[in-house]
Amino acid sequence: MAEKFDLLVAGAGIAGLSAALEASKQKDCQVAVLDRFDGTQSNTYFAQGGIATAIGKGDSAKKHLGDTLRAGRGLCDEKVARLIIEGGPAAIGELMDLGLEFDGGNKSPELGLEGGHSEHRVLHINGDQTGKGIELFMKKIAGEQKNIRFLGKTYVNEIFVEKKEFIGVGAIGRQTEFAANALVLATGGYAACFEKTTNPKTTIGSGIALGARAGCPLEGMEFVQFHPTTLSGQTQSNFLVTEAVRGEGGKIVDESGRQIVNPLDTRDRVSVSIYRELMLGKKVFVDARGLSGEFFAQRFPMVHKELLKGGINPETGLIPIETAAHYTIGGIKTSITAQAGVGEIYAAGECACSGLHGANRLASNSLLEGLVMGKIAGANASAQKPKSMAMPIDSRKPALPDERDGVPTKTSYEAMRKIMWRCCGVIRDEPNLKDGLAGIRNLEKKIEIRQDIESIAVRNALFVCEKTMEAALARKQSIGVHFRAN
Ligand SMILES: Cc1cc2nc3c(=O)[nH]c(=O)nc-3n(C[C@H](O)[C@H](O)[C@H](O)COP(=O)(O)OP(=O)(O)OC[C@H]3O[C@@H](n4cnc5c(N)ncnc54)[C@H](O)[C@@H]3O)c2cc1C
Numbered sequence: 001m002a003e004k005f006d007l008l009v010a011g012a013g014i015a016g017l018s019a020a021l022e023a024s025k026q027k028d029c030q031v032a033v034l035d036r037f038d039g040t041q042s043n044t045y046f047a048q049g050g051i052a053t054a055i056g057k058g059d060s061a062k063k064h065l066g067d068t069l070r071a072g073r074g075l076c077d078e079k080v081a082r083l084i085i086e087g088g089p090a091a092i093g094e095l096m097d098l099g100l101e102f103d104g105g106n107k108s109p110e111l112g113l114e115g116g117h118s119e120h121r122v123l124h125i126n127g128d129q130t131g132k133g134i135e136l137f138m139k140k141i142a143g144e145q146k147n148i149r150f151l152g153k154t155y156v157n158e159i160f161v162e163k164k165e166f167i168g169v170g171a172i173g174r175q176t177e178f179a180a181n182a183l184v185l186a187t188g189g190y191a192a193c194f195e196k197t198t199n200p201k202t203t204i205g206s207g208i209a210l211g212a213r214a215g216c217p218l219e220g221m222e223f224v225q226f227h228p229t230t231l232s233g234q235t236q237s238n239f240l241v242t243e244a245v246r247g248e249g250g251k252i253v254d255e256s257g258r259q260i261v262n263p264l265d266t267r268d269r270v271s272v273s274i275y276r277e278l279m280l281g282k283k284v285f286v287d288a289r290g291l292s293g294e295f296f297a298q299r300f301p302m303v304h305k306e307l308l309k310g311g312i313n314p315e316t317g318l319i320p321i322e323t324a325a326h327y328t329i330g331g332i333k334t335s336i337t338a339q340a341g342v343g344e345i346y347a348a349g350e351c352a353c354s355g356l357h358g359a360n361r362l363a364s365n366s367l368l369e370g371l372v373m374g375k376i377a378g379a380n381a382s383a384q385k386p387k388s389m390a391m392p393i394d395s396r397k398p399a400l401p402d403e404r405d406g407v408p409t410k411t412s413y414e415a416m417r418k419i420m421w422r423c424c425g426v427i428r429d430e431p432n433l434k435d436g437l438a439g440i441r442n443l444e445k446k447i448e449i450r451q452d453i454e455s456i457a458v459r460n461a462l463f464v465c466e467k468t469m470e471a472a473l474a475r476k477q478s479i480g481v482h483f484r485a486n
Contacts, residue, residue, distance in 0.1 A: 002168060002177035005032040005149075007382050009184045010156045010169070010207055013042035014131075014367055015349025016186030017138040018091075018374025023184075023382035024145040031148045031382070032178060034171060036453070038152040039139050041200050043188055043350060044370065047131025048242040048302065049114055050124035051371070052364035053088035056111045059119040061086045068365060071116045071266050072358020073480045075220075080336055080355040084365075087372040092123065095371075100137045103127065113247040114363035116266040122364045128242050128300045134367065151175065155453045156207070157460075158399060159183065159214040159345065165387060166343040170399075172453050182344035182381035185211055185332060186374060189350035190464045191224065194325035195421035198230050198240045205464035206457055207351040211332040212467070216340040219353040220330035221464075222471035225361050225481045226426050227326035228252070228270035229286050231310065231319065238324040239306050241286050243267075243363050248299060250288040253318070260284065268360055268481045271323045275426040278322060285318035323426055327366060329357045329481070330471065338377035344384045346377040359480020406448035409455045412462070415443055420465055424472050429485040437469040 007023050009016045012035035023031050039045065054064040064085045069076050096106045102123045104110035112122035125133030142148050154173030161167065168179035187207025192199040212218050229246070230238035246252070246263035252270065253259050254277060261273035274284045288296060293315030297304045307314055332340050332347040334354050340347040348354075349370035356369050407415075423436025444462045449455070478484045 002179045003032070003175055004179045005030045006180060007031045007182050007184065008169060008178055008180040009033045009186060011035060011042070011186035011188060011349070011351070012039035012139065012150070013044035013186060013188055013349060013370065014134060014138065015370035015374035015377070016184065017135070017142050018371050019184040019186060019348060019378030019381065020142050020148050021138065021145070022375040022378030024142070024148050026382050027147060029147060029382045032151055032180070033142070033148060034151050034154040034156055034169070034178070036153070036155045036202065039135055041202050042135065043199055043203055044131045044367070045135045046200060047134075047367055048128040048240055049244045050112055050122040050130045050364050051092065051134070051367040052114070052117065052121050052362070053092055053123065053368060054085065054119070054121050055089050056120050059121055063118055064121060067116055067118050068356065068362050069358070071360045071362040073360060075358030075480065077355025083336060084354070084356050084369055084372045088368050091371045091375060095134070095137070098141055100134065101125070112244045113264070114243045115246065115264045115270065116362045122244065124244070126301065127298065128244065128302045131367070155457070156187070156210060157456050159210050161214050161343055164343050166345050167387070172456070181386050182346065182384040184377045184381050185340065185345065185347040185351050186349045186377075187351045189328035189331065190461065190468070191325040191328050192237070193416060193420050193461050193465050193468070194224070194425070195417040196230075196238055196322065196324035198227055198238050198324050198326045201236055202457070204457060204461035205328070205351070206460045207347070208331050209460035209463040211340060211345065211347060211351070212463070214345065215342040216345060216347070217333045218330065218467055219333035220471070221468045222475045223329035223357070223359055223481050224325055224424070224468070225267055225327040225329060226271040226323045228267055228274050228323050229321045230324040231306070232322040233320065238322070241303055241319055241321060242300065245286060245288055245300060245303065249290050250286045251290070253285050253287045255283050257287070266360060267363065268483070271426055272483055274321065275323050284321055286321055287318055288314045289316065325421075327361055329353065329361055330468070334373070337380050338373050339380065344381065346381045348373040348377040359482065400451050401449055403451065404449040407443065407446045408448055409450065409458050412443050412447040413458045416440065416458070416462055416465055420468070424469055427483045427485050428472055430473065433469055433473045437466065437473065440465045440469055
């Protein structure tokens with residue numbers, strides 16, 4: 001028997017929690033947050049640098065907007081960007097009023113500088129643990145609301161739509177069907193589909209595949225942002241050496257100590273410069289020796305600890321780096337109201353393509369987007385009324401295909417990540433993209449079919465990779481994060 005709520009939120013990162021909290025202001029709105037884990041495997045939890053908002057002396061929403069539009073290279077939706085940027089101070093202020101404390105104190109918080117920003121405007125928590133601070137705080141507040149229920153270990157694997165109306169979702173977990181008036185998808189991006197990535201390995205675009213199958217249009221799938229400075233030589237997720245290290249004076253140098261690029265240029269330019277050096281067989285480093293060790297340890301405690309673990313003392317030694325897939329701009333195309341194009345389905349955060357980032361994301365704008373668009377999604381989705389006719393949710397079961405032997409899920413996942421990195425990475429060309437697309441389609445045909453979460457998630461990821469490759473092939477020119485060699 002399907003469990004009935006007013007609103008379902010899929011995902012418990014910043015976007016999902018923001019949507020749930022906003023919706024819970026309607027006291028008669030019963031909200032369920034369905035999450036594959038418990039929020040601690042989200043990108044939000046791992047966000048380091050901070051959240052951008054124009055509250056500094058001499059700063060303004062106009063300047064923040066100007067920087068965002070410049071980074072987006074003409075492809076931002078200016079109305080949406082303005083809405084998010086202007087909504088930032090109030091949305092962050094609301095969290096502060098609830099008790100979230102930023103470094104420096106909420107009266108005059110410390111404001112960091114990051115690449116592409118013309119002003120210091122990045123709020124942070126415990127130096128480089130902003131995401132963890134926000135995630136745990138919002139989860140705690142949401143947990144205190146009587147009308148929000150958390151259902152962890154629940155993987156949404158199908159969206160039920162009938163006559164263009166949303167009626168519920170199918171899930172794998174303790175309950176298999178949920179009915180509701182509306183759905184907010186907040187399931188995150190797909191950067192872990194790449195072999196080199198800063199994301200937790202489960203950030204592989206599940207919700208985007210589900211939304212697309214329910215009829216939601218996708219946009220900007222080719223725009224994958226590569227982070228220039230991730231610790232090299234790691235196997236699963238590359239540890240991030242936050243951009244804020246460069247904001248505080250860190251340089252990017254080669255083995256001889258020569259600075260190879262302006263460290264505060266936008267990520268795409270810095271990434272390409274680094275990638276080119278690496279392709280020539282050279283090594284590239286962040287040189288933070290100009291910062292005192294004490295300051296480094298205090299400002300970047302998590303990075304400091306990780307470096308020491310690897311035998312690197314940033315005060316005396318260079319930090320070896322490489323580029324890695326970091327943030328995915330593309331996703332479910334949403335309107336300014338966060339509506340996802342089909343019935344009462346909304347989307348926010350990294351699974352959505354709101355139009356804020358255009359062809360390139362400005363650092364620390366994504367937590368802001370998740371927070372503000374999550375609120376908008378939560379407000380609009382919770383206003384949806386129960387359907388007049390009784391929807392046949394109970395007769396619906398997730399359409400699980402028959403099991404079949406084939407290439408094991410784990411092998412397919414590793415192969416997918418390698419193909420994406422080799423054929424759809426920092427610098428792209430048509431022959432490689434075509435090869436990559438054929439490789440992904442081949443895996444889609446040959447992968448074993450099992451009905452456990454891992455297996456379903458990898459099949460969803462292959463679908464997302466196919467859409468990414470197709471979009472990358474169609475985007476012939478270099479723009480923003482997207483570099484085409486030919
Ligand atoms: C290392 C790192 C550092 C970063 N630093 C910054 C920074 O300093 N500033 C900044 O602005 N941005 C930063 N980002 C980007 C930012 O963290 C993300 O863009 C943002 O947190 C995305 O939030 P979200 O709520 O959309 O998704 P997420 O936080 O990724 O949450 C998605 C949730 O959906 C759940 N989920 C996924 N699929 C399903 C499913 N099918 N069913 C149920 N649940 C599902 C997941 O378990 C997860 O809880 C960083 C990212 C990384 C990886």
